[in-house]
């Protein structure tokens with residue numbers, strides 16, 4: 001038995017308490033349940049030095065802040081602490097001071113995306129609670145991470161993808177042993193089928209925020225960031241927002257760290273970045289609303305943020321508002337241009353969603369929403385290698401005379 005500091009689960013909307021240690025989905029009012037900890041006891045039992053001394057892989061170093069009670073239920077595929085890489089050559093074009101913009105490169109995690117954090121926790125807790133068949137609607141990366149971790153844990157799974165999910169993700173999911181289906185709709189349509197299958201087949205639904213543990217995994221982004229920056233936080237965080245688990249999770253992490261006294265001072269401004277073709281959170285934030293109605297005809301190259309409706313909408317918007325942050329939507333062509341520039345100038349191949357944070361940062365600097373001297377963290381949520389790249393049409397004939405003047 002590892003020591004765990006979980007006290008209970010709590011409805012994120014009403015505050016109603018729920019029992020931990022048993023299978024739970026949404027609260028009675030159909031909203032996410034959040035894990036609450038006895039932070040006083042945690043703070044008295046764990047210190048920064050013991051975290052620093054941990055030899056656990058990647059985010060498992062934060063096990064005291066996580067809900068898994070039995071160490072043998074930690075399902076691991078070699079998680080790593082992801083690097084913070086300063087933008088260098090591209091800062092001039094962005095209008096930033098060199099060294100102030102740090103890319104948190106989450107593409108280095110197992111399955112090549114930060115979905116590994118959330119699904120690793122969801123699968124580990126499913127193991128702990130004896131669940132053996134998980135189901136998920138996905139735009140690609142969540143399904144891939146679920147597949148890898150569930151197979152590792154010996155669990156079965158069913159994955160439903162919208163028709164325009166990147167093909168590589170669909171293949172990746174099947175290659176990792178999951179039953180994968182392509183649905184002629186969007187992720188929320190897939191989610192409805194998963195919801196119905198809970199009753200019909202007995203699936204356990206691991207959709208974004210519909211079980212309490214994926215957000216705990218995503219929370220480790222905030223813990224890790226704080227530790228990497230010497231238990232300080234940046235001034236501003238740009239987060240590509242789909243279902244918003246990561247933004248909500250980091251905000252939760254910062255509050256937990258503050259409550260146990262490991263950080264002080266103001267928390268970072270949280271910026272929710274979306275694509276113009278699917279920007280429900282930006283629209284609601286601009287209108288001063290807390291809830292974001294379904295976005296019709298959602299489309300964007302940044303598949304990971306093509307989420308027309310989010311069950312945690314109010315949690316995203318509250319974090320943005322409380323932090324003094326903002327929300328911004330970007331056109332696809334500007335996102336892809338930013339991806340190009342950062343790859344060519346700084347050698348960092350971002351995913352489109354990660355590139356969206358760079359473009360949002362550039363615009364925010366230009367509009368005076370952030371200052372060039374602000375320390376900014378930009379999330380690159382997946383490896384750029386999973387996304388289409390332009391074809392190369394230059395060829396050389398080994399048998400002909402080579403014209404070396406062609407090489408620039």
Ligand SMILES: *Cc1c(COP(=O)(O)O)cnc(C)c1O
Nearest residue numbers: 141242243244245246304353381
């Ligand atoms: C899932 C995903 C996102 C959005 O993350 P949320 O925390 O669910 O908002 C962004 N980018 C990529 C590549 C993703 O896979």
